[in-house]
Amino acid sequence: DAGITQSPRYKITETGRQVTLMCHQTWSHSYMFWYRQDLGHGLRLIYYSAAADITDKGEVPDGYVVSRSKTENFPLTLESATRSQTSVYFCASSESGSWGKSKDYEQYFGPGTRLTVT
Amino acid sequence: AQKVTQAQTEISVVEKEDVTLDCVYETRDTTYYLFWYKQPPSGELVFLIRRNSFDEQNEISGRYSWNFQKSTSSFNFTITASQVVDSAVYFCALKGSWGKLQFGAGTQVVVTP
Numbered sequence: 001d002a003g004i005t006q007s008p009r010y011k012i013t014e015t016g017r018q019v020t021l022m023c024h025q026t027w028s029h030s031y032m033f034w035y036r037q038d039l040g041h042g043l044r045l046i047y048y049s050a051a052a053d054i055t056d057k058g059e060v061p062d063g064y065v066v067s068r069s070k071t072e073n074f075p076l077t078l079e080s081a082t083r084s085q086t087s088v089y090f091c092a093s094s095e096s097g098s099w100g101k102s103k104d105y106e107q108y109f110g111p112g113t114r115l116t117v118t
Numbered sequence: 119a120q121k122v123t124q125a126q127t128e129i130s131v132v133e134k135e136d137v138t139l140d141c142v143y144e145t146r147d148t149t150y151y152l153f154w155y156k157q158p159p160s161g162e163l164v165f166l167i168r169r170n171s172f173d174e175q176n177e178i179s180g181r182y183s184w185n186f187q188k189s190t191s192s193f194n195f196t197i198t199a200s201q202v203v204d205s206a207v208y209f210c211a212l213k214g215s216w217g218k219l220q221f222g223a224g225t226q227v228v229v230t231p
Binding site (some may be wrong): 010033035040041042043044045048058086088090091107108111112 | 124134155219
């Protein structure tokens, strides 16, 4: 199906374990983003990518690693999960707007991954 | 620095009442974009509207309307004749020259029959 998908949708893991959340989009959008959603904070940007092999930190990058070897995929890895990383994670994508800064275009979001770290 | 403030944490209304969601933003950019997203109980985020900083015309889409006032840095959202299906969390967001989306904390709208 076309669109943006995330897997798994639900994940329970233990403190200290490594976990990878997957994101896949079929629109060939240049930009991809990872957010976490916590009560009272709205959505906060973790990392984003302007194109394959180009990534940059967002507001809350500590404890996370990203890669983007292919345009359509943008996995997020928690190298050593902590309880504070219990959250709902959203992936998003957008087209590249003026000056390649994705200024113009709205972001389309995946369905989210609910991660619980015990 | 950019900031988006949604001061209303939760609004409860009875069906058919109007409800207005406030959004106040801060930015030093002269060119920026404002957005509203809806997050229903199912959890997905649904894009509602995008407005650029040069276009202060109000917009109406069915029962939804948006009031953009640059002078007060506000981008308020009104749902007219609310319905139970409007129950959701609504997020206001700002995208400035650096291209990243800054979200407000969200407003929970509860519409009861």
